[in-house]
Amino acid sequence: VKNAEQIKYNQLEFIFSLILEKCYGITSVFKRDIIHSLEDEGTGLVKYFKLNLDTRFIEISTRQPLPELTVEELHSGTYDRKEVLSQLEKQLPLDIFRIEGFGILSITDVTPEHSIESIKDLILKHSSYEEEKYYSNVIHSLKTLVGSNDIEFGLLPLMQVNDKLVFDDGTCLNSKLIAVARENGVADTASMELANAYFKNPRPIFFREITQEDEARQGYLKMLKDSGVTAYALSPVYFNNSLTGVLEIYSKKKNALNESLLAKLDPVMPLLSQMLKNSIDEFNDNIDHVVKE
Numbered sequence: 001v002k003n004a005e006q007i008k009y010n011q012l013e014f015i016f017s018l019i020l021e022k023c024y025g026i027t028s029v030f031k032r033d034i035i036h037s038l039e040d041e042g043t044g045l046v047k048y049f050k051l052n053l054d055t056r057f058i059e060i061s062t063r064q065p066l067p068e069l070t071v072e073e074l075h076s077g078t079y080d081r082k083e084v085l086s087q088l089e090k091q092l093p094l095d096i097f098r099i100e101g102f103g104i105l106s107i108t109d110v111t112p113e114h115s116i117e118s119i120k121d122l123i124l125k126h127s128s129y130e131e132e133k134y135y136s137n138v139i140h141s142l143k144t145l146v147g148s149n150d151i152e153f154g155l156l157p158l159m160q161v162n163d164k165l166v167f168d169d170g171t172c173l174n175s176k177l178i179a180v181a182r183e184n185g186v187a188d189t190a191s192m193e194l195a196n197a198y199f200k201n202p203r204p205i206f207f208r209e210i211t212q213e214d215e216a217r218q219g220y221l222k223m224l225k226d227s228g229v230t231a232y233a234l235s236p237v238y239f240n241n242s243l244t245g246v247l248e249i250y251s252k253k254k255n256a257l258n259e260s261l262l263a264k265l266d267p268v269m270p271l272l273s274q275m276l277k278n279s280i281d282e283f284n285d286n287i288d289h290v291v292k293e
Contacts, residue, residue: 009085010034014053016088019097022060024069035110043149048114049107058101067091112267115145119271126278135174138275146264150256152176154248157276158199159283165196176248180223194220202236202243208257224250231257235265237273244276 020026034051069091118141126134139153156175159166167178181194207214207221208231215222224232233249249265251257 009081012085012089013081015094015099016085016092018055018058018099019060019092020069021055022058023062023066026069035114040147043147045144045147045149047109047111047144047147050110052106052108054104054106058099058103061098061100063096063098067093067096111147112145112264115141116268116271118144119268119275123271123275123278138272139174142265142268145268146261148256148261150253151249151251151261154250155245155272155276156248157245157279157283158243159280161287165199167195176227176229176250177220177224180227180229181220183227184223198234198246199243202246204236205232205234206259206262207232209254228252230254233257233262235262235269237269237276239273239277244273244280247272 036049036051037046038049039045040047119138122129122134122137122141129137135155138155142153143149143151154174154176156178177194210221210225210230210232215225221232229250229252231251231254235247235249236243237245237247247265247269249257249262
């Protein structure tokens, strides 16, 4: 019943938006853009599509003089949907209108835009999330952005005390490399040396496929390969030209990670930099609080 009522209101909104626009020159009262979500059977991720109807070729005529319109709420921008539709039905009886022509429906994939908006919303509402859920939701949005459930992500903020790198137990759980190092019993000092070496010379790293030669040159790649990771990439993240951390992109499926997929992440990098900066600021505030105590 609820769905039938929703469909009814959507239909009324569409019809009255046409009448208001073409007969009264009033636009932007009801939005005609509709967003539909659809689960991708291949990836299991939700995709979002915007439907928009081009009404240029639709004409409206009336069987009697056009009624005078006196709905003030239409101009205020703040109105109750049902109330306005009810008033319009009384003032503009639909049986006096004749609608002819055709509309052109366009469907646009807006999944990337929706994913970016989701991350923006998460950043704004960070305080209402537990840290683990916060990061997992961001990572889910990143998967939706790249359109693959075979790609995993890790986020590691650059946290320092007295100019020395530290690993916060909460945030470092989001790093695959650190997790794998600890699983292999590698001492934190070894992880710290590796991280220090990278943060002194941060640069993009991309291994489409970790080969035996790669494993022989870099011990951390062998640990990753032994854990099932077949492809691995690191991207430094900056906020106002200052390094705030790194983004890890990796996969356990062959040929899943490539340059075009990495390029899809470019629009979201400024948001990730803000997110990591917020984590660093929160960490520093906690340190200051401890010192003051």
